[in-house]
Amino acid sequence: MRYLITGAASGIGRAVATQAVRRATGDHPVSLALIDRDQEALGALTEELAGSGVTILPLVVDLEDPVAPAGSVRSAIEAFGGLDAIISNAGVLLGGPLEDIELDAYEKTFAINTRVTWLLGKAAFPALKESRGSIVATASISATHPTPPAGLYSPSKAALVMLIKQMALEWGKYGIRANCVSPGPTDTSLTRNSFGAGVSSASEQNRAYREALIPLRKIGRPDDVADAVLFLAGPQASQITGVDLPVDGGVSLSVMPLAGGAPGYRLDQLNSQYAEVSA
Numbered sequence: 001m002r003y004l005i006t007g008a009a010s011g012i013g014r015a016v017a018t019q020a021v022r023r024a025t026g027d028h029p030v031s032l033a034l035i036d037r038d039q040e041a042l043g044a045l046t047e048e049l050a051g052s053g054v055t056i057l058p059l060v061v062d063l064e065d066p067v068a069p070a071g072s073v074r075s076a077i078e079a080f081g082g083l084d085a086i087i088s089n090a091g092v093l094l095g096g097p098l099e100d101i102e103l104d105a106y107e108k109t110f111a112i113n114t115r116v117t118w119l120l121g122k123a124a125f126p127a128l129k130e131s132r133g134s135i136v137a138t139a140s141i142s143a144t145h146p147t148p149p150a151g152l153y154s155p156s157k158a159a160l161v162m163l164i165k166q167m168a169l170e171w172g173k174y175g176i177r178a179n180c181v182s183p184g185p186t187d188t189s190l191t192r193n194s195f196g197a198g199v200s201s202a203s204e205q206n207r208a209y210r211e212a213l214i215p216l217r218k219i220g221r222p223d224d225v226a227d228a229v230l231f232l233a234g235p236q237a238s239q240i241t242g243v244d245l246p247v248d249g250g251v252s253l254s255v256m257p258l259a260g261g262a263p264g265y266r267l268d269q270l271n272s273q274y275a276e277v278s279a
Helices: 011-023 039-049 068-080 103-131 153-174 201-213 222-233 251-258 267-278
Strands: 002-006 031-036 055-060 085-088 134-138 177-183 244-247
Touching: 002 011, 002 068, 002 103, 011 031, 011 039, 011 222, 031 039, 031 068, 039 055, 055 068, 068 103, 085 103, 085 222, 103 134, 103 153, 134 153, 134 222, 153 177, 153 244, 177 222, 201 251, 222 244
Parallel strands: 002 031, 002 085, 031 055, 085 134, 134 177, 177 244
Antiparallel strands: none
C-alpha cells in the first residue's frame, strides 16, 4: 500500500503511520508519504521508522497554502509510482463563540479541516482511479453534535463529512472509495489542555467528567482511531464507501440520556457516575 498521510507527526496521523509500518510484510510492502508542518516532530518520526523496510517520504508542508496539497500528491506519486490511499488527517481547532471569531480564523479552519481533503482528492484522482484506491478523512463527532466553544470546528467537520459523501457518490464508478472516521474524546495534542492526563487539576476533572459520560468509560487513544482508518483504507473495506464511522466509545449515545429523554436514566444519575469516577 502506498499512503499519503497528513498531520502525520503526532496524534492520530502518527498512529496511522506507525501501525501501517507494523502491518507491512514482504508480500505487502508499504510506502508512506508523511506530511506535517512540524519539521522537528516529523524528523523524529522518520528517524523512528527508519530501518523498518518501509519506504518513507517526509514532506514538511503547510497545508493552509492552497497549492501545497497538490504538490504533496505529486511528490508522493513521483516517489512511489502511484498512490493507493489518502489519509487526510490534519486538522485545527480554533475555539471561541461565533460572535467573537475573526474572519481569518474562519478561513484557516475551513482551509485545513475541509478544503485540504478536496484538494488532495482532486490532485490524486488520476492515481486513485488507476489503483482503485481510497480516501479516509478524520472528521469528528462534532460534525453531528454542535460543540461549544469550538464555534467553527463543528461546521468545518460537518462540511468535511458531506464532502466525503460527495466524493464517494461521484467517484465510486471509478473504483475510488471515500470514508470518514469521527473520533470522540481522544488523547491528542489538540485535546491535551482540555482533558489530557496529568496536565492540570482542571484537565483531570474534565477528563473524569467526560469518561463518566462515555459508555465504555474511557477516553480514546490515537491507536483506536488508526485501527479504523487503516481498515477503511484497505481491501477489507472494499465494499464500504460514503460512511462516517464513529470511534467514540459510544459517547454519541449519551445525548438523549443527558437531555432526560430516557426514563430512569437522567442527568442526576450521570452526575452520580461522575462522582464515582472522580472518587
